[in-house]
Amino acid sequence: RRSCRTPLLIDWPILGMLPQVLSNLCHIHDFVTNVLRQKGGTGEFMGPWFTKVNYMVTSDPMNVHHIMSKSFDNYVKGPEFREIFQAFGDGIVTADSETWRYIRTMQHSLFRQPSFETMVEKTFQEKVQNSLLPILDHAWLHGNVLDLQDVFSRLMFDETCIMVLGYDPKSLSIEFPLVEIEKAFDEVGECIFYRHIVPRSVWKFQEWLQIGEEKKMTKACKVFDQFLYSCIATKRQELNECNKSSGDDLLSAIMMMGEEKGKMVHDDKFLRDAVFNLFVAGRDPITSALTWFFWLVATHPLVEAKILEEIKKVFGAIDGEKRKILVKEDVRKLVYLHGAICESLRLYPAVPIERKQSLKCDTLPSGHRVNPNTIILFFTYAMGRFEEIWGKDCLEFKPERWISEKGGTIRVPSYKFFSFNAGPRTCMGKDLSFIQMKMVASTILRNYHIQVVENHPTTPAHSTVLFMKHGLKVMITKREF
Ligand code: HEM
Numbered sequence: 001r002r003s004c005r006t007p008l009l010i011d012w013p014i015l016g017m018l019p020q021v022l023s024n025l026c027h028i029h030d031f032v033t034n035v036l037r038q039k040g041g042t043g044e045f046m047g048p049w050f051t052k053v054n055y056m057v058t059s060d061p062m063n064v065h066h067i068m069s070k071s072f073d074n075y076v077k078g079p080e081f082r083e084i085f086q087a088f089g090d091g092i093v094t095a096d097s098e099t100w101r102y103i104r105t106m107q108h109s110l111f112r113q114p115s116f117e118t119m120v121e122k123t124f125q126e127k128v129q130n131s132l133l134p135i136l137d138h139a140w141l142h143g144n145v146l147d148l149q150d151v152f153s154r155l156m157f158d159e160t161c162i163m164v165l166g167y168d169p170k171s172l173s174i175e176f177p178l179v180e181i182e183k184a185f186d187e188v189g190e191c192i193f194y195r196h197i198v199p200r201s202v203w204k205f206q207e208w209l210q211i212g213e214e215k216k217m218t219k220a221c222k223v224f225d226q227f228l229y230s231c232i233a234t235k236r237q238e239l240n241e242c243n244k245s246s247g248d249d250l251l252s253a254i255m256m257m258g259e260e261k262g263k264m265v266h267d268d269k270f271l272r273d274a275v276f277n278l279f280v281a282g283r284d285p286i287t288s289a290l291t292w293f294f295w296l297v298a299t300h301p302l303v304e305a306k307i308l309e310e311i312k313k314v315f316g317a318i319d320g321e322k323r324k325i326l327v328k329e330d331v332r333k334l335v336y337l338h339g340a341i342c343e344s345l346r347l348y349p350a351v352p353i354e355r356k357q358s359l360k361c362d363t364l365p366s367g368h369r370v371n372p373n374t375i376i377l378f379f380t381y382a383m384g385r386f387e388e389i390w391g392k393d394c395l396e397f398k399p400e401r402w403i404s405e406k407g408g409t410i411r412v413p414s415y416k417f418f419s420f421n422a423g424p425r426t427c428m429g430k431d432l433s434f435i436q437m438k439m440v441a442s443t444i445l446r447n448y449h450i451q452v453v454e455n456h457p458t459t460p461a462h463s464t465v466l467f468m469k470h471g472l473k474v475m476i477t478k479r480e481f
Contacts, residue, residue: 006368008035008043008057016046016053021197029352029460032057033382041386042366045377051199055375059382061389062365065415067356067376068423078357080375084195087188087221089269091277092428103274104428110253111428119248123162124436125325127155128443131172136448138174140476145453147471149291150176153283155440157182160283164275165231166249181227184220185280189463191217196353196464228272251275284465285350286433290440291472292348293341295458296397297441298450298474303340303399310336311446331438338409339402341437342417346390347397349419352381352466380418381466389416449477 009017024031036043041060047053058064067075076096088094092103110116132155139146154172157179161169171179194213195203206214235251254266254274266274297304314333315326331337355377362370370376387394390401404410414422420430427433444450453473461469 004044004046004054006039006043008039008045011046014049016048016051018048018053021045025197025462026459028462029379029381029466032379033059033385036379036382037386040366041388042364042368044368048199051201053199055377056364056368056370057377057379058364058366058368059379059386060364060366061383061413061416061418063368064378064383064418064422065413066365067378068415068421068425071362072423074359074362075356075376076359077355078373078375080200081355081357083200085192087192087217087224088277088280089273091273093277093281100425104424106254106257107250107274107278108428110250110257111432113248113253115248116250116253117432120159120163120432121328121435124159124439125327127159127162127172128325128439131155131158131170132440133443133447135172135174136444136476137478140448140478143475145473145475148294148450148474149287149468149471152290152440153182153186153287154179156283156287157185159436160279162249163282164250164278166235166247166252167231181224184223185283186463187216187220188224189280189284189465189467190461191220193463224276225272228275229268232268232271232275250278281427282429284467285427286436288348288350288466289341289345289433290437291468292466293344293437293441294444294450294474295452295468295472296344296347297340297445298452300397303397304445306399307337307340307441307445310334311442326439326442328435331435331442334438334442335403335407335409336399337438337441338434339399341434341441342402342409342412343397343399345419346384346417347395348460348466349380349384350466351419351421351464352379352460353464354378354380354418354421378418383416383418445479447479449479451475451477 004011007017009020011017012019021028021031036057036059042056042058042063045053045055045057077094078096082088082090082094085094090099092100092107095103132151135151136146138144151172154176157171158168161167169179169181171177171182191213203214206212207218210218231251235255239252239255251271251274254271257266297307311334315330326334355375358370358372358374358376360372364370383389385394393401402410402412414420414426420427451474453475456473457470458472459469461467
């Protein structure tokens with residue numbers, strides 16, 4: 001016999017609560033949001049018997065604040081998380097305690113280097129100008145349907161390669177080349193999502209037999225490991241030859257930091273894990289965020305008009321200047337656009353579910369008891385749709401809710417607006433992401449009108465990042481100011 005005090009769903013014999021999850025898998029995020037709403041924001045999920053798939057599920061901001069900040073040391077990612085996210089190795093996303101602290105401190109200082117910031121801004125501007133705009137022009141001239149999600153994924157893949165590895169794979173080009181490594185990254189995300197749903201014994205067995213999703217995972221890991229290790233070998237050779245950093249990219253900087261008095265502190269595995277984690281952390285969330293943002297703007301003409309009005313007001317509409325890519329200092333002035341991006345990330349958080357594991361017994365602010373080793377799942381997607389946090393109009397796309405009476409941005413605490421995580425493990429790329437997203441959004445909206453193809457389905461994909469399952473198919477027309 002087993003019992004739980006606050007069940008989220010009916011606990012069936014043998015199968016536990018799994019049947020309802022499986023039968024609602026196609027709209028799992030909305031389903032869980034409704035269940036959590038009915039249960040006051042927190043409850044327990046019990047998987048099939050003997051599988052140990054038991055979770056405490058919460059969307060309560062006070063619980064988030066408690067776990068992510070106040071009792072930070074009692075809640076870790078844990079060994080099971082590392083097993084599921086095996087492809088991440090011992091990188092920043094999966095690491096705990098001292099290992100995490102070491103990587104975080106090191107990478108934090110690298111992100112703050114002025115030479116790194118300048119390099120990212122300059123290369124991103126060039127990418128938008130020389131690769132993104134020609135593709136949009138081409139689609140407009142030929143009347144082609146464009147998958148915007150694919151475009152953003154390629155844009156971010158190239159930019160993340162430049163930022164992390166100092167190399168441009170040029171996947172964003174008119175020919176839309178098939179990039180095997182990019183596909184491999186996507187497949188890993190899907191397999192990790194699958195590992196969250198099926199019992200450990202099942203996916204372990206599949207891994208052993210090398211069938212189904214696990215076969216896909218092994219193949220994908222092989223593809224990007226080969227790619228990453230060859231990049232590391234090339235960089236190491238360059239470093240040995242010049243005896244100094246060969247660029248402002250993160251891999252070069254981490255290698256240099258690892259060289260102490262001629263002794264190599266960071267081995268290839270450490271570098272592979274660091275690079276892989278930065279890669280996934282940097283590429284996927286911006287792709288997802290931009291895709292949902294453009295869908296929301298395209299389906300809310302009033303919001304689109306206000307964004308354009310702000311762009312015009314701040315920068316004027318001199319025809320020759322339209323293709324100018326706004327820089328960091330310019331985009332900071334776009335308050336309404338900032339609100340629209342926050343609003344889009346509230347309704348469609350790029351990372352819709354987060355996970356932690358308790359070390360010791362605890363009682364959450366909601367009154368729920370936590371035993372040692374309890375796995376806690378945070379439903380960020382549900383948090384963005386709770387009336388208690390956002391008011392009665394919580395399901396509306398309303399950038400105005402982020403703008404104060406004086407016209408500035410309203411700051412919402414991260415334990416309520418949880419899309420960038422909260423506490424000491426807050427996203428390290430938050431500021432950079434806003435700059436990049438605003439650069440892309442202002443450039444595209446200034447130059448083109450985006451129309452979503454009629455009846456195009458916009459269901460979320462089953463992945464750890466909230467992509468659109470069928471991409472975002474759009475038609476493009478040039479905007480006349
Ligand atoms: C819209 C864009 C982004 C969103 C919504 C976002 C969101 C998040 C979230 C929710 C986490 C916590 C993940 C977890 O603990 O499992 C996270 C962590 C992280 N993010 Fe981002 N992210 C974005 C862009 C970026 C970018 C561009 C970078 C830079 C390369 C970045 C670097 C990181 C890193 C290094 C972590 C790990 C922090 C730690 O555990 O200490 N992120 N991000």
